[in-house]
Amino acid sequence: MSRNPVPWRSWFFVLLTLLLLLVYLTPQLLGQHSSTALLALGLVACGISLWPHRNHAPVKVETSESDQQDILGLQQTPSALQALLTSFSPFASLLNAHLGTTTRMAENAATSIMERVLKVNAMSEEFLENMNRCQESTREIQKDAEETVATSHHLLSEMTTYRGQREERQQRQSQAVLDIAAKVESFTPLIEIIRNVTRQTNLLALNAAIEAARAGEAGRGFAVVADEVRTLSNQIEEAAARIEDSVHLVSSTVQHQVTLLDEANAHTQDEMMWLENINQSVESLSEQFKISVKALGDVSNTTSDAVGYVRNSVLAILSHNQFQDIARQQIERVQEGLSLAEERFRTISKSISHHDADADAVPDLNDVIESLRQGYTMKEQEDIHRSLVQGEEVDFGSLHGKDKLPDIELF
Amino acid sequence: MAKFIYIVDDSLTMLMSLRGTLELSGFQVETADNPHAALQRLSSIKPDLIITDINMPQMDGLELIQALRAGSQRFTPILTLTTESQGAKRDEAKRLGATGWLVKPISSADLTAVIRKILPGA
Numbered sequence: 001m002s003r004n005p006v007p008w009r010s011w012f013f014v015l016l017t018l019l020l021l022l023v024y025l026t027p028q029l030l031g032q033h034s035s036t037a038l039l040a041l042g043l044v045a046c047g048i049s050l051w052p053h054r055n056h057a058p059v060k061v062e063t064s065e066s067d068q069q070d071i072l073g074l075q076q077t078p079s080a081l082q083a084l085l086t087s088f089s090p091f092a093s094l095l096n097a098h099l100g101t102t103t104r105m106a107e108n109a110a111t112s113i114m115e116r117v118l119k120v121n122a123m124s125e126e127f128l129e130n131m132n133r134c135q136e137s138t139r140e141i142q143k144d145a146e147e148t149v150a151t152s153h154h155l156l157s158e159m160t161t162y163r164g165q166r167e168e169r170q171q172r173q174s175q176a177v178l179d180i181a182a183k184v185e186s187f188t189p190l191i192e193i194i195r196n197v198t199r200q201t202n203l204l205a206l207n208a209a210i211e212a213a214r215a216g217e218a219g220r221g222f223a224v225v226a227d228e229v230r231t232l233s234n235q236i237e238e239a240a241a242r243i244e245d246s247v248h249l250v251s252s253t254v255q256h257q258v259t260l261l262d263e264a265n266a267h268t269q270d271e272m273m274w275l276e277n278i279n280q281s282v283e284s285l286s287e288q289f290k291i292s293v294k295a296l297g298d299v300s301n302t303t304s305d306a307v308g309y310v311r312n313s314v315l316a317i318l319s320h321n322q323f324q325d326i327a328r329q330q331i332e333r334v335q336e337g338l339s340l341a342e343e344r345f346r347t348i349s350k351s352i353s354h355h356d357a358d359a360d361a362v363p364d365l366n367d368v369i370e371s372l373r374q375g376y377t378m379k380e381q382e383d384i385h386r387s388l389v390q391g392e393e394v395d396f397g398s399l400h401g402k403d404k405l406p407d408i409e410l411f
Numbered sequence: 412m413a414k415f416i417y418i419v420d421d422s423l424t425m426l427m428s429l430r431g432t433l434e435l436s437g438f439q440v441e442t443a444d445n446p447h448a449a450l451q452r453l454s455s456i457k458p459d460l461i462i463t464d465i466n467m468p469q470m471d472g473l474e475l476i477q478a479l480r481a482g483s484q485r486f487t488p489i490l491t492l493t494t495e496s497q498g499a500k501r502d503e504a505k506r507l508g509a510t511g512w513l514v515k516p517i518s519s520a521d522l523t524a525v526i527r528k529i530l531p532g533a
Contacts, residue, residue: 110424118431315435315519318428322516325422326494329466377466379496405501408525410511 078352085349092342099335103328110324113317121314128300128307135300138293145286152279159275163268174261181254184247191244198237205230329377337372344368379405413439414533416526417458419449419475420492421467425515429462429492432519438526438533446470454483459530462513465493465500473503480508488529492517 208226212219348362369389376382386392416438418429426442433440441458443449446469453461461484465472476489488510495501501512510529513522527533 107422107424111427114424114427114431121435311435315432318431318435319516319518319522321424321428324424325420326515328422328424329494377493377495377497382496405496405498405512405514407514407517408511408521409501409513410525410528411505411509 082349082352085345085352088345089342092338095338096335099331099338103331106324106327110321114321117314117317121310124307124310128303131300131303135293135296138289138296142286142289142293145282145289149279149283149286152275152282156272156275156279159272163272166268167265170261170265174258177254177257177261181251181258184250184254187243187247191240191247194240195237198233198240201233201236202230205233326378330381333372333375333381336375340368340372413437414459414526414530415439415441415456416460416462417449417453417456418442418462419444419446419467419472420462420464421445421469422464425464425492429522432522433526436519436523446472446475449475450478450482453479457483458487459533460526461487461489462492463489465491465495465504473500473507476504476507476509490525490529 205226208229209223212223212226215222344363344365351362373382373385376385383394387394416433418426418433418440420426420429420442421444423444426444430440430442441452441456443452446463446467449463461479463472463475467475472491472493476491479485479487479489489508490511490513491504491509492513492515493500494515496514504512511525513525
């Protein structure tokens with residue numbers, strides 16, 4: 001018995017299915033509904049092409065007369081047809097395995113992406129938290145610095161007032177002391193006068209003593225007086241010398257006090273200058289710190305914006321990753337379609353092996369397609385089905401298509 | 412105090428996406444990857460809101476809603492989040508006592524807006 005060739009159309013659809021599968025497996029195209037639809041179409045078309053079906057009126061896939069003849073040729077060679085049909089099982093298993101792997105890979109990739117972006121978000125928020133703590137600390141330091149400057153200003157002002165009052169008091173004290181010194185110094189000419197008077201008195205007393213000696217007995221009493229006068233005069237001179245010493249001592253003491261007052265005044269001026277320098281340094285430091293705090297604030301605001309952007313991006317990525325669950329469910333429908341096709345092939349093969357090629361033993365293709373349709377959960381799947389199987393015009397991009405339920409509905 | 416949301420979905424991706432979104436939005440979140448585990452856990456806790464998928468292999472989300480309404484979560488708001496587009500299932504969910512019907516994918520902004528509408532002050 002001659003081996004009939006496999007119809008070219010059957011192989012074309014098998015190859016088309018493989019090609020579509022490869023396109024579908026391309027990671028960049030994961031989640032695109034069109035690739036799933038093409039794969040489903042390929043599988044359905046492959047199933048349609050590989051066996052005759054009793055009633056294919058609803059399916060908009062037409063077979064040419066030559067194809068029919070090819071199929072009839074296969075029917076005349078049951079073993080060849082059976083071999084072809086049974087060869088589909090490992091092929092279907094292969095496709096199912098690929099699709100299963102694709103689903104797992106996509107799920108692993110999606111969860112890995114989400115784990116990483118959540119980690120990035122956590123780290124960026126932790127960074128912002130640290131930045132905010134740092135900014136809060138610098139604000140407190142700036143506040144302390146401003147308080148220190150204010151205190152320093154107040155202290156300087158009080159010191160200036162105190163210094164003015166003290167300078168005035170010191171000047172008055174110095175003047176008073178200088179006045180005393182001047183008054184004490186004014187005693188010096190008087191001491192000289194006293195010395196002149198005592199010298200004259202001494203001379204007069206000496207003359208009186210000479211005259212009293214010349215007067216003899218009559219001058220004896222006068223000699224005693226003259227002697228007493230000279231003693232008194234000597235005592236006065238000694239007192240004048242002591243007064244002069246005291247005047248010099250007082251004068252030198254006053255001069256020393258004036259010198260000390262001048263030095264104290266100079267020290268006060270130095271202290272004021274130092275305080276002013278310290279105040280200026282603190283103020284300058286405070287200003288520089290204020291600039292740093294402002295720069296840190298700008299950085300913090302920019303960081304906050306960046307972290308906000310990261311957070312929004314992470315939320316968007318988390319939402320967009322839901323595509324994997326949707327793609328998984330679409331792939332599961334395709335796997336179900338593959339299983340249905342495999343089951344149908346097996347049934348046909350079985351009927352051939354039992355020499356019972358009656359088409360009634362094989363499930364109706366429309367029932368198979370309807371069975372596939374029953375598993376649809378998405379409007380997109382329904383749209384593709386209506387478009388490709390029933391030939392309806394469907395607007396795939398429409399958000400308000402036929403029978404479209406609202407995406408969000410509260411009862 | 413943060414509102415407590417319990418999520419049931421057989422997809423690890425969905426659980427991670429929803430947990431991440433809601434925790435970043437200030438909610439406390441606990442998840443279950445199958446309805447049986449959820450039923451057991453929900454018999455001992457009282458979340459402010461439950462979000463459940465509909466098409467799950469171990470148990471249909473509609474069955475879960477029915478069991479929850481008959482049991483410990485009679486008055487807890489329950490949102491469905493599903494790819495399901497059949498009006499009949501939506502109507503069934505409503506009949507069984509679901510609070511709302513959300514279709515995947517849902518943006519973070521839409522999800523948190525709906526939750527805040529159901530849980531004022533959240």
